[in-house]
Amino acid sequence: MPEQKIIIIGAGLAGSLLAIYLAKKDFRVEVYEARPDMRNAEISAGRSINLALSDRGIAALKEVGMDEYMLREAIPMLGRNIHPLTGETRLLPYSGRQGEYINSVSRAGLNVALMNEADMHDRVRFFFGQKCVGFDCRTGEALIENAETGEKTSLKGDTLIATDGGGSAVRDSILHGVPRFNFSQTFLEHGYKELHIPPAPDGGFMMEENALHIWPRHQFMMIALPNIGGSFTCTLFLAHECRNANGSERALLVQNGGNAGRSERALSSFDQLTSEQTLFEFFNTHFPDAVPMMPTLADDFFTNPTGSLGTIKCFPWNVGGRALLLGDSAHAVVPFYGQGMNCAFEDCRVLDSLIDKHGADWETVFTEYGSARKINTDAIADMAEENFYEMRDAVADPVFVRKRELETKLEQTYPDYFSKYSMVTFREDMPYSVAKEKGNAQDRLLMEICADVENVSAIDLNYVMELTRGIPTN
Amino acid sequence: MPEQKIIIIGAGLAGSLLAIYLAKKDFRVEVYEARPDMRNAEISAGRSINLALSDRGIAALKEVGMDEYMLREAIPMLGRNIHPLTGETRLLPYSGRQGEYINSVSRAGLNVALMNEADMHDRVRFFFGQKCVGFDCRTGEALIENAETGEKTSLKGDTLIATDGGGSAVRDSILHGVPRFNFSQTFLEHGYKELHIPPAPDGGFMMEENALHIWPRHQFMMIALPNIGGSFTCTLFLAHECRNANGSERALLVQNGGNAGRSERALSSFDQLTSEQTLFEFFNTHFPDAVPMMPTLADDFFTNPTGSLGTIKCFPWNVGGRALLLGDSAHAVVPFYGQGMNCAFEDCRVLDSLIDKHGADWETVFTEYGSARKINTDAIADMAEENFYEMRDAVADPVFVRKRELETKLEQTYPDYFSKYSMVTFREDMPYSVAKEKGNAQDRLLMEICADVENVSAIDLNYVMELTRGIPTN
Numbered sequence: 006m007p008e009q010k011i012i013i014i015g016a017g018l019a020g021s022l023l024a025i026y027l028a029k030k031d032f033r034v035e036v037y038e039a040r041p042d043m044r045n046a047e048i049s050a051g052r053s054i055n056l057a058l059s060d061r062g063i064a065a066l067k068e069v070g071m072d073e074y075m076l077r078e079a080i081p082m083l084g085r086n087i088h089p090l091t092g093e094t095r096l097l098p099y100s101g102r103q104g105e106y107i108n109s110v111s112r113a114g115l116n117v118a119l120m121n122e123a124d125m126h127d128r129v130r131f132f133f134g135q136k137c138v139g140f141d142c143r144t145g146e147a148l149i150e151n152a153e154t155g156e157k158t159s160l161k162g163d164t165l166i167a168t169d170g171g172g173s174a175v176r177d178s179i180l181h182g183v184p185r186f187n188f189s190q191t192f193l194e195h196g197y198k199e200l201h202i203p204p205a206p207d208g209g210f211m212m213e214e215n216a217l218h219i220w221p222r223h224q225f226m227m228i229a230l231p232n233i234g235g236s237f238t239c240t241l242f243l244a245h246e247c248r249n250a251n252g253s254e255r256a257l258l259v260q261n262g263g264n265a266g267r268s269e270r271a272l273s274s275f276d277q278l279t280s281e282q283t284l285f286e287f288f289n290t291h292f293p294d295a296v297p298m299m300p301t302l303a304d305d306f307f308t309n310p311t312g313s314l315g316t317i318k319c320f321p322w323n324v325g326g327r328a329l330l331l332g333d334s335a336h337a338v339v340p341f342y343g344q345g346m347n348c349a350f351e352d353c354r355v356l357d358s359l360i361d362k363h364g365a366d367w368e369t370v371f372t373e374y375g376s377a378r379k380i381n382t383d384a385i386a387d388m389a390e391e392n393f394y395e396m397r398d399a400v401a402d403p404v405f406v407r408k409r410e411l412e413t414k415l416e417q418t419y420p421d422y423f424s425k426y427s428m429v430t431f432r433e434d435m436p437y438s439v440a441k442e443k444g445n446a447q448d449r450l451l452m453e454i455c456a457d458v459e460n461v462s463a464i465d466l467n468y469v470m471e472l473t474r475g476i477p478t479n
Numbered sequence: 480m481p482e483q484k485i486i487i488i489g490a491g492l493a494g495s496l497l498a499i500y501l502a503k504k505d506f507r508v509e510v511y512e513a514r515p516d517m518r519n520a521e522i523s524a525g526r527s528i529n530l531a532l533s534d535r536g537i538a539a540l541k542e543v544g545m546d547e548y549m550l551r552e553a554i555p556m557l558g559r560n561i562h563p564l565t566g567e568t569r570l571l572p573y574s575g576r577q578g579e580y581i582n583s584v585s586r587a588g589l590n591v592a593l594m595n596e597a598d599m600h601d602r603v604r605f606f607f608g609q610k611c612v613g614f615d616c617r618t619g620e621a622l623i624e625n626a627e628t629g630e631k632t633s634l635k636g637d638t639l640i641a642t643d644g645g646g647s648a649v650r651d652s653i654l655h656g657v658p659r660f661n662f663s664q665t666f667l668e669h670g671y672k673e674l675h676i677p678p679a680p681d682g683g684f685m686m687e688e689n690a691l692h693i694w695p696r697h698q699f700m701m702i703a704l705p706n707i708g709g710s711f712t713c714t715l716f717l718a719h720e721c722r723n724a725n726g727s728e729r730a731l732l733v734q735n736g737g738n739a740g741r742s743e744r745a746l747s748s749f750d751q752l753t754s755e756q757t758l759f760e761f762f763n764t765h766f767p768d769a770v771p772m773m774p775t776l777a778d779d780f781f782t783n784p785t786g787s788l789g790t791i792k793c794f795p796w797n798v799g800g801r802a803l804l805l806g807d808s809a810h811a812v813v814p815f816y817g818q819g820m821n822c823a824f825e826d827c828r829v830l831d832s833l834i835d836k837h838g839a840d841w842e843t844v845f846t847e848y849g850s851a852r853k854i855n856t857d858a859i860a861d862m863a864e865e866n867f868y869e870m871r872d873a874v875a876d877p878v879f880v881r882k883r884e885l886e887t888k889l890e891q892t893y894p895d896y897f898s899k900y901s902m903v904t905f906r907e908d909m910p911y912s913v914a915k916e917k918g919n920a921q922d923r924l925l926m927e928i929c930a931d932v933e934n935v936s937a938i939d940l941n942y943v944m945e946l947t948r949g950i951p952t953n
Contacts, residue, residue, distance in 0.1 A: 184787060185666035185719070185787050185789070186664075186666075187664065187665045187666055188662070188663065188664055189662065189663030189664075189665070190660070190661065190662050190663075191661045191663070192659035192660075192661055245659070313658060313659050315659070
């Protein structure tokens with residue numbers, strides 16, 4: 006077979022990992038990236054500075070020999086550290102078992118490591134400041150614009166893989182160029198803003214290091230992930246607008262801090278936080294324990310962009326053998342399961358195994374890939390949306406709190422018990438679609454059991470295990 | 480209030496009716512239409528030559544004084560005339576009640592009548608051969624391209640209403656210009672092709688005139704609607720491709736005509752019907768009673784385009800007070816409930832009532848319109864997709880046939896009984912969303928009842944009515 010050239014659009018996490026996978030299969034790989042080389046440039050602040058790396062992502066990194074290196078650079082997060090409005094924080098472990106935890110990694114650090122690894126291969130070339138602005142579905146040519154000169158060039162390889170993210174230009178060309186292309190984009194009413202907790206004066210962490218911190222507040226929430234060096238990156242999830250899309254105003258009870266139960270318009274959306282006064286009123290009311298740790302709150306808040314949270318689904322992902330959408334370009338998800346990157350890495354792994362099977366018969370590889378993978382990316386997209394409501398609301402529901410307690414006991418007692426979260430996060434051998442189906446059945450069962458008891462210690466664990474083992478797994 | 484100018488994009492059915500509504504409110508109206516004036520031009524063949532006009536559409540026409548004229552030009556269709564593969568055809572009435580029927584109207588005839596009526600108003604001006612190619616969401620300007628010269632002009636009124644159909648250019652600009660615009664387009668694997676049954680030599684109809692004819696064949700179906708003058712327009716609904724989107728081949732049992740039950744690849748998709756030989760093999764096998772009535776079958780089949788069947792949903796429909804999507808541009812539906820046009824006409828009626836309430840406060844009018852209307856257009860979109868499966872498959876299910884029989888008896892016996900179809904089609908006072916909810920509950924109930932009996936005469940109608948009356952209606 007003559008040497009084939011594969012064009013990758015986008016040198017983000019998925020594109021860089023994919024370049025390594027393909028180089029190891031002796032393909033020539035050209036990666037076109039709109040932004041400058043992040044290894045020489047300032048990292049743009051305010052957009053997911055760190056990420057949770059878990060077993061599906063690690064499994065893919067392992068295949069290219071990058072897992073050990075990355076885990077050295079990561080901070081283990083053993084559970085969710087819940088910050089109630091008043092009272093002590095408490096740690097809810099992710100799993101009752103040893104070794105089942107997630108890892109806070111630097112997005113930029115991981116991306117740079119992947120690019121460096123890809124660059125070790127002679128067959129890989131990166132082109133920065135080269136933005137893909139279109140794709141010809143008929144010829145397979147990509148239109149690339151030089152960011153500096155504005156000059157446009159047409160490029161063509163033996164095939165093209167688009168890892169150009171949620172706003173994919175390749176996908177947009179497919180939307181307009183392929184008849185009967187199924188496509189949806191749906192946005193949450195909530196957006197996000199990244200904020201900062203610096204290291205303590207002594208260089209240590211101001212909160213528990215080995216945890217994902219959550220401030221659940223029903224209509225909104227904040228989370229924080231630890232960074233190497235003692236800082237935390239916080240993300241505030243909050244409604245964009247105080248009006249709903251249908252024009253009605255959010256009816257929001259003032260939560261504590263005011264007269265309990267009095268219906269009053271409280272600050273509960275980004276568009277209401279327009280001054281330092283309203284910002285601090287909001288933070289002091291809802292995140293009083295965090296404010297003293299956030300000296301640059303106002304600066305961060307008014308400087309960093311407000312991001313949107315959307316789910317993108319489409320199909321088919323391929324244009325014959327000429328192009329394939331992979332990662333966020335094919336299936337952007339909301340971040341509430343911490344699976345966006347892990348899912349994209351798993352995409353690379355699945356694609357790699359199909360190239361093993363069919364070689365460079367791209368149409369067969371891509372068609373089989375879509376056929377096998379779509380059900381799983383749909384499943385994680387749906388679970389990620391559902392988990393938003395769980396993270397925001399459920400931790401305040403006593404039945405749910407008992408259910409989490411029961412699950413932890415089950416995981417500690419039975420090596421073969423896995424919560425839905427554990428199946429998604431730690432069982433890289435189990436497809437997302439199976440985790441969703443089995444996990445939902447299990448959740449319904451446990452919620453029913455916990456609704457009927459006052460105290461988890463009254464529950465017969467053996468009996469529950471028998472019931473959960475009876476849930477079919479396909 | 481100074482005289483306001485409203486730009487309408489598209490002079491199809493919805494745009495033309497809307498122009499009349501707005502002119503009656505003393506607005507100045509300019510309608511820009513990409514195609515030439517159909518009153519002077521040849522009508523393009525092969526795309527929904529006739530349509531089923533029913534009570535929601537009639538209610539809107541009545542408000543502008545057009546209902547009586549249109550019904551004079553229409554052919555009543557009293558029921559579905561089912562053509563089984565062998566044996567006699569049978570008529571399933573749409574309703575047990577007098578006066579509840581649908582009407583076959585000429586799309587072009589209705590469109591011309593609406594344009595002529597709109598043209599009676601001095602305040603309405605039509606511009607033909609003027610194609611909208613973009614909309615500036617910030618300024619509210621539409622970019623209009625002259626079809627002859629290619630010259631582009633920017634236009635702006637006090638507001639703009641886009642009735643430019645399923646492929647709306649205005650909506651595409653909103654998709655790219657409005658942050659967090661929710662959008663989905665999903666296509667059926669089936670497409671459609673229009674075919675022709677001419678009048679009998681004596682000028683009469685070759686089949687029952689006052690019926691919608693259906694040839695249900697499980698994996699595909701054909702329908703026919705009567706035209707003034709004795710002809711029928713047939714529509715064949717058939718899969719585009721013999722492969723599914725996921726690459727697997729359709730496993731299709733040869734239906735009769737072959738050895739019963741033998742699994743064999745039968746002709747069952749457009750891409751297999753590439754020659755006159757395969758075309759006639761397909762038609763002779765599945766539509767033997769229709770073929771003798773279709774002397775131009777091969778010509779029609781290979782000349783007329785194959786259409787796609789898609790559902791489009793999006794939200795919000797308005798850009799502040801600067802633009803509104805209405806009709807198919809906001810919510811294209813598949814044709815299996817015969818409600819696309821009727822729903823668009825109801826759109827105009829709802830919008831008109833909100834202008835009565837809020838005057839030219841476009842942002843309020845549009846926001847309230849979207850808020851009130853979205854749930855109903857979602858409902859009809861979902862019901863239309865579901866009805867495809869009912870029309871194709873259910874008529875061959877004995878439980879479903881008994882259920883239809885039971886419903887007809889209920890409708891004949893009880894003036895307050897309405898099937899889901901009747902609620903959608905004849906109850907213009909009932910929102911689509913209510914018809915869907917109540918109709919589905921009723922369908923589940925009747926199917927359960929009919930699953931348990933051999934013969935409908937054994938069913939206690941009074942008891943069934945009591946149960947259906949107990950179904951909540953909101």
